[in-house]
Amino acid sequence: MAATVAVEKLTRMFGSFTAVNSIDFSVSRGEIFGFLGPNGAGKSTTIKMLCGILVPTGGKGQVNGFDILSEQEKIKSTIGYMSQKFSLYDDLTVRENLRFFGSIYGLEGKKLSDRIAHAMDMAEIGNRGDEVVKNLPMGIKQRLALGSAILHDPPVLFLDEPTSGVDPIMRRNFWELIYNFSEAGKTIFITTHYMEEAEHCDRIALIIAGKIIALDTPARLKGDLAYEVYSFSVENFIEMFDYIQSLDFVSETAIFGSDIHVLCEKGFPLKRELGALMKKKNITNYHIEKISPTLEDVFVTHARKHGV
Numbered sequence: 001m002a003a004t005v006a007v008e009k010l011t012r013m014f015g016s017f018t019a020v021n022s023i024d025f026s027v028s029r030g031e032i033f034g035f036l037g038p039n040g041a042g043k044s045t046t047i048k049m050l051c052g053i054l055v056p057t058g059g060k061g062q063v064n065g066f067d068i069l070s071e072q073e074k075i076k077s078t079i080g081y082m083s084q085k086f087s088l089y090d091d092l093t094v095r096e097n098l099r100f101f102g103s104i105y106g107l108e109g110k111k112l113s114d115r116i117a118h119a120m121d122m123a124e125i126g127n128r129g130d131e132v133v134k135n136l137p138m139g140i141k142q143r144l145a146l147g148s149a150i151l152h153d154p155p156v157l158f159l160d161e162p163t164s165g166v167d168p169i170m171r172r173n174f175w176e177l178i179y180n181f182s183e184a185g186k187t188i189f190i191t192t193h194y195m196e197e198a199e200h201c202d203r204i205a206l207i208i209a210g211k212i213i214a215l216d217t218p219a220r221l222k223g224d225l226a227y228e229v230y231s232f233s234v235e236n237f238i239e240m241f242d243y244i245q246s247l248d249f250v251s252e253t254a255i256f257g258s259d260i261h262v263l264c265e266k267g268f269p270l271k272r273e274l275g276a277l278m279k280k281k282n283i284t285n286y287h288i289e290k291i292s293p294t295l296e297d298v299f300v301t302h303a304r305k306h307g308v
């Protein structure tokens with residue numbers, strides 16, 4: 001089956017700066033494909049090229065069978081795009097916003113009113129349809145922005161950090177919507193910098209400094225990690241973090257809330273060796289246990305390997 005989205009050596013330069021550096025990937029129908037990376041990694045630039053908003057400076061690609069270099073207008077009518085800065089008009093009411101976006105997509109009459117009702121339902125607007133958008137809570141605004149991006153019922157959705165700035169409960173609710181779309185056969189391309197969100201994707205590409213440094217299912221990315229991971233908690237956390245990092249048998253470290261993740265070669269007796277060092281330092285109040293790798297561990301490892 002042809003991929004819904006596919007790119008080859010996709011590149012975007014701004015002057016002499018390469019924001020997206022020769023990336024390759026494809027996304028199949030119904031898949032939830034995540035783009036995970038820190039600020040400035042090139043996520044939005046990639047999405048804009050796929051949505052026909054920004055012209056690539058190198059490489060090629062297609063979305064829904066349309067060429068991203070020459071058929072941008074066709075692409076725009078067959079996708080839903082939720083930009084990082086939501087496109088809603090703050091001073092218009094919910095209904096006015098939806099009517100406006102509906103008309104952009106060429107909807108009218110009963111079709112338009114049905115789709116508006118659907119979007120309002122999905123966004124859980126209740127009886128606030130005549131309120132101006134700026135008075136709505138952030139979570140509802142986000143759902144409404146999604147609703148307005150899918151008024152024309154597109155088969156592919158591009159969501160650029162749709163959940164940044166909302167609380168974890170609203171984020172969960174938002175993901176329920178994403179799952180529903182995927183089950184209905186829609187393809188989802190979503191960017192995030194939340195590791196726990198990336199876990200929900202069918203596959204993820206890790207992107208750093210414009211390059212895809214790993215691409216696979218969350219389970220395989222974690223399974224392929226070359227290290228064992230331990231969680232270490234101790235008082236004097238900051239001081240200990242520097243100390244742990246300096247140990248030659250420690251391959252990587254990452255901070256997780258108030259715990260330190262310590263990565264070491266497979267089979268290394270970390271518990272015993274670190275225990276002996278703690279004893280020498282007269283530290284008894286600590287806890288160390290082996291844990292399953294998290295995506296953050298994978299990310300840190302890959303990032304370090306690429307000199308970030």
Ligand SMILES: Nc1ncnc2c1ncn2[C@@H]1O[C@H](COP(=O)(O)OP(=O)(O)O)[C@@H](O)[C@H]1O
Binds near residue numbers: 041042044045
């Ligand atoms: N229009 C532009 N002109 C110059 N540099 C840009 C432009 N848009 C993005 N960049 C740069 O490209 C890099 C990637 O940006 P972006 O794709 O927005 O990253 P992300 O979405 O992953 O945070 C950043 O260094 C950013 O400053």
Ligand SMILES: [Mg+2]
Binds near residue numbers: 043044045084160161
């Ligand atoms: Mg961005």
